Amino acid sequence: MNDSNLIELILHASPVVQAVILILLFMSVAVWSVAFAKSNQLRKARRDAEIFEKNFWDTQELTNLYHHVEAVRYQSQGMAIIFAEGFKEFVRLKNQGVQDVSDLMAGTQRAMKVAFSKEAEALEERLSMLATIASSAPYIGLFGTVWGVMHAFQGLSDAQNSTLAAVAPGISEALVATAIGLFAAIPAVIAYNRMTTKTENLLTRYENFAEGFLSILQRQAHTLEQKKD
Numbered sequence: 001m002n003d004s005n006l007i008e009l010i011l012h013a014s015p016v017v018q019a020v021i022l023i024l025l026f027m028s029v030a031v032w033s034v035a036f037a038k039s040n041q042l043r044k045a046r047r048d049a050e051i052f053e054k055n056f057w058d059t060q061e062l063t064n065l066y067h068h069v070e071a072v073r074y075q076s077q078g079m080a081i082i083f084a085e086g087f088k089e090f091v092r093l094k095n096q097g098v099q100d101v102s103d104l105m106a107g108t109q110r111a112m113k114v115a116f117s118k119e120a121e122a123l124e125e126r127l128s129m130l131a132t133i134a135s136s137a138p139y140i141g142l143f144g145t146v147w148g149v150m151h152a153f154q155g156l157s158d159a160q161n162s163t164l165a166a167v168a169p170g171i172s173e174a175l176v177a178t179a180i181g182l183f184a185a186i187p188a189v190i191a192y193n194r195m196t197t198k199t200e201n202l203l204t205r206y207e208n209f210a211e212g213f214l215s216i217l218q219r220q221a222h223t224l225e226q227k228k229d
Contacts, residue, residue, distance in 0.1 A: 016144070016151075020143060021176065024144075027133045030133065031191060034126050034191070035191035045123065048078055066083070077119065078202070085112060086109075087217075090104060090217050090221075105221065112213075116206060119206065120203055127192060130188050133185065134188035140177075141178040141185075144178070145175055148175075148177060
């Protein structure tokens with residue numbers, strides 16, 4: 001089947017089937033748009049995490065790193081934001097006179113958890129759209145096919161010559177809906193699985209960094225406590 005025949009089938013399909021095909025084409029465009037956007041977002045987030053993590057472990061003074069992150073906060077994301085929120089809360093609690101190490105760590109950890117949740121939400125945004133399209137597109141296409149077949153047999157019952165040649169065009173029109181449904185669903189499934197895996201790996205990296213950062217702050221808090229004693 002060439003392109004012209006496919007377009008001709010769609011143009012001669014029933015209005016319901018045409019509406020289904022239009023919805024599925026819109027879904028397909030949405031899948032590719034979201035897939036490219038999320039791929040670029042995750043690539044940038046991973047690159048930023050690598051750069052920040054290297055700067056973090058190379059720095060000798062966390063205060064200077066914090067000021068740098070705050071200076072470019074509008075450009076920062078992920079690991080840098082988690083660090084900044086945790087360090088800011090740690091310093092704020094110390095300035096308020098909190099000396100107990102467990103209280104300092106609990107407050108800092110809460111601030112970092114909030115920042116982590118916001119970053120995770122940003123990374124997972126629109127992944128649910130891919131999952132929805134992946135699961136619903138085949139059924140929408142199947143609905144169009146069933147409707148088209150019903151319409152084809154309805155026309156066959158009204159025809160005087162009931163032959164396969166009379167019903168074949170209608171069935172072909174109907175099957176186009178299923179094909180387009182799969183065309184939308186298959187890339188959605190692949191993109192969803194790929195993006196979900198990358199997101200989970202990145203979030204795991206954030207969690208590991210947060211644990212390491214909390215350990216450093218805890219050692220600093222113990223050192224300050226021992227000096228005061």
